[in-house]
Amino acid sequence: MQIRIASDDGVPIYIQIVNQVKHLVASGRLAPGDEMPSIRVLAEQLTVNPNTVARAYLELEHTGVVTKRNGTGTYVSEGRPAMLQREKIRILASRADALLTEARQLDVDLSEVVKLLRERNAVMLEEEIGK
Amino acid sequence: MKLPSPSSAEAVVAITDLSRRFGPKTVLKDVSLYVPRGSVFGLVGENGAGKTTLIKHILGLLRAETGTVRVFGLDPVDDPVAVLGNVGYLSEQPDLPGWMRVEELGRYAQAFYPNWDKAYAEKLRAQFGLDPAQRLNTLSKGQTAKAGLLVAQAHRPKLLLLDEPSSGLDPMVRHDILEAVIRTVADEGRTVFFSSHLLEEIERVSDQIAMLHHGRIVLCGSLDEIKARHRRFTLHFKTAQLKPPVIAGALSISGAGKEWTVMCNGARAEPPSIAGEEDARIIEDRVPSLNEIFVAHAGTAVA
Numbered sequence: 001m002q003i004r005i006a007s008d009d010g011v012p013i014y015i016q017i018v019n020q021v022k023h024l025v026a027s028g029r030l031a032p033g034d035e036m037p038s039i040r041v042l043a044e045q046l047t048v049n050p051n052t053v054a055r056a057y058l059e060l061e062h063t064g065v066v067t068k069r070n071g072t073g074t075y076v077s078e079g080r081p082a083m084l085q086r087e088k089i090r091i092l093a094s095r096a097d098a099l100l101t102e103a104r105q106l107d108v109d110l111s112e113v114v115k116l117l118r119e120r121n122a123v124m125l126e127e128e129i130g131k
Numbered sequence: 132m133k134l135p136s137p138s139s140a141e142a143v144v145a146i147t148d149l150s151r152r153f154g155p156k157t158v159l160k161d162v163s164l165y166v167p168r169g170s171v172f173g174l175v176g177e178n179g180a181g182k183t184t185l186i187k188h189i190l191g192l193l194r195a196e197t198g199t200v201r202v203f204g205l206d207p208v209d210d211p212v213a214v215l216g217n218v219g220y221l222s223e224q225p226d227l228p229g230w231m232r233v234e235e236l237g238r239y240a241q242a243f244y245p246n247w248d249k250a251y252a253e254k255l256r257a258q259f260g261l262d263p264a265q266r267l268n269t270l271s272k273g274q275t276a277k278a279g280l281l282v283a284q285a286h287r288p289k290l291l292l293l294d295e296p297s298s299g300l301d302p303m304v305r306h307d308i309l310e311a312v313i314r315t316v317a318d319e320g321r322t323v324f325f326s327s328h329l330l331e332e333i334e335r336v337s338d339q340i341a342m343l344h345h346g347r348i349v350l351c352g353s354l355d356e357i358k359a360r361h362r363r364f365t366l367h368f369k370t371a372q373l374k375p376p377v378i379a380g381a382l383s384i385s386g387a388g389k390e391w392t393v394m395c396n397g398a399r400a401e402p403p404s405i406a407g408e409e410d411a412r413i414i415e416d417r418v419p420s421l422n423e424i425f426v427a428h429a430g431t432a433v434a
Contacts, residue, residue: 007331010418012358040317047309048335049171050317 001030001037005046013048017056025065025076026087036066036074141168142201143290143322144189149198151184151346158184160346162198166324166339171316173337173354174326175425181346182326183223186294189324190220203289216244219288223295225279229268233261236282244286252285259307273304280311291315293325297332305332312336334421342425349428354421361424364393365415376411382427394419394427 003020005013024030036042039057043050057074060066067077103113144166151159159181166172176182187193188200191207191214200207207214231239233256241247256263259277261270270278276296283291291312297305309332315321327333333340340357342350350357366376371388378384382394419427 005335007335007420010363010420010423012355012418013335043313043317044310046335047306047313049338050313051338 001042003042003046005048014052014056014059017042017046017048017053018059021056021060022065022087023091026091030076032076032078034076036076038073142166143168143203144172144324145199145201145204146185146188147199149185149188149195149200151181151188151193151196158346159188162343162346162348164341164348164351166322168322169316169320170339171312171323171337172325173333173340174324174343175328175330175333175340175421176326176343177328177429180343182343183294185343186292186324186326189292190215190218216246217289219283219286219291221276221279221283221291221293221296223298225275225282227267227275227278227282229266231267232263233265233267233270233278234263236267236278237285240282240285244288246286248285248287251287252281255281255285273300276300276304277307280308284311284315287318287321289321291321291323291325293323295326295328297327297329305329309336330420330422330425340421342428344429350424357424358418358421360396361419361427362395363415363417363419363423364395364413366391366393366411367414369410383430390414394423396427 001021001024003017003024005016007013021030021036036057037045039050039053043053046053057066061068061074064077066074068074099113100110103110142165144164146162146164149159149162150157162181162185164172174182174185184193188195189202189207191202191211194208202214203217205214227236228239237247237249237252240252259274259281261274261277261281265274267275267278280296283293293308293312296308300308312323312325313336315323323336325333334354337354339352340350340354341348361382365386368376368389368391372391375384375386376391376393378393378395380395382396384391384393386392
């Protein structure tokens with residue numbers, strides 16, 4: 001599990017951990033049933049306070065991303081809670097914002113952008129069939 | 132200013148109203164702080180702020196002129212054996228006998244530390260990549276720091292005390308030192324007190340911090356609470372401002388022309404009220420980093 005902490009951007013470290021784990025789950029790099037590193041191991045790996053990692057895990061547990069099993073450890077939750085769908089949308093929304101900002105600066109209006117997305121999707125599908 | 136509640140049973144270090152003068156110079160003034168058991172306590176402050184003088188009081192190397200210092204509930208000057216036997220100390224320049232070989236360190240340190248754990252010391256030595264046959268005075272600065280850390284840690288002290296442990300070291304050694312800090316607190320009930328001017332490090336590993344500025348504590352408490360009490364706004368004015376805007380509750384204001392950044396200390400929900408200025412809007416609003424908080428306080432703490 002690869003997580004990177006930036007200690008100078010103002011975002012509390014436990015939130016950085018929470019967001020990155022959610023991202024790893026949403027993108028499939030962490031699969032349901034995968035075991036999370038122990039609090040101690042992750043704290044040493046990231047060189048952050050163990051309490052910070054514990055707090056992040058608690059938050060992930062509350063939102064249903066991970067599940068604690070009696071005494072054995074913490075695992076990525078089975079099934080797909082609604083939160084994960086929201087998380088996927090959240091990731092896409094930031095990409096969409098970047099695209100829209102660029103379109104605005106280039107003076108391309110929204111209907112053109114939507115048209116472009118459909119065209120690109122069609123090209124991608126064709127390429128997939130071609131393989 | 133508000134201090135964390137001094138529950139003395141849980142405070143590994145309790146300092147109350149400590150002041151210290153060296154000749155005409157006041158080095159510490161009315162310093163009070165409590166280090167809770169099991170915490171990583173980060174002491175921040177620029178060079179000359181009084182950090183090392185404070186640490187010398189904790190070690191019992193200096194007697195409190197006014198105020199009190201208690202470590203594990205004891206006076207470190209009156210009871211040095213009971214205090215120092217449970218403290219692991221690493222200074223900026225570890226003072227180790229240069230003629231000695233790495234493998235002899237244990238025998239040397241066992242004299243001071245009855246709880247010296249041979250197996251753990253050997254594990255640390257291997258982990259730090261120290262050659263057992265090498266003489267201490269031929270070690271690099273980074274290796275010397277690691278040897279010092281080994282001596283500070285291998286008796287599994289209740290309190291690990293590090294004075295500017297990363298000063299002048301490369302990132303790899305700094306990482307090893309931070310890892311040691313984490314390992315120590317992950318062991319049940321152990322406490323770490325460390326001073327640094329590298330605020331990124333402090334922010335990463337500490338849960339409690341104190342900020343020392345010209346010998347006074349300007350901030351003290353849980354890192355999360357301190358961060359939550361501060362906000363950093365960037366304002367955009369319609370017209371260029373020739374001088375900084377007047378903002379109630381601002382710790383510091385910086386910028387030029389149309390954009391100004393304001394650091395505020397106060398309730399998180401309130402945006403700053405701008406005196407006599409309607410033509411400004413907030414374009415950024417975020418929790419500042421510890422570094423930004425420190426700079427804002429260091430700029431205003433001296434009258």
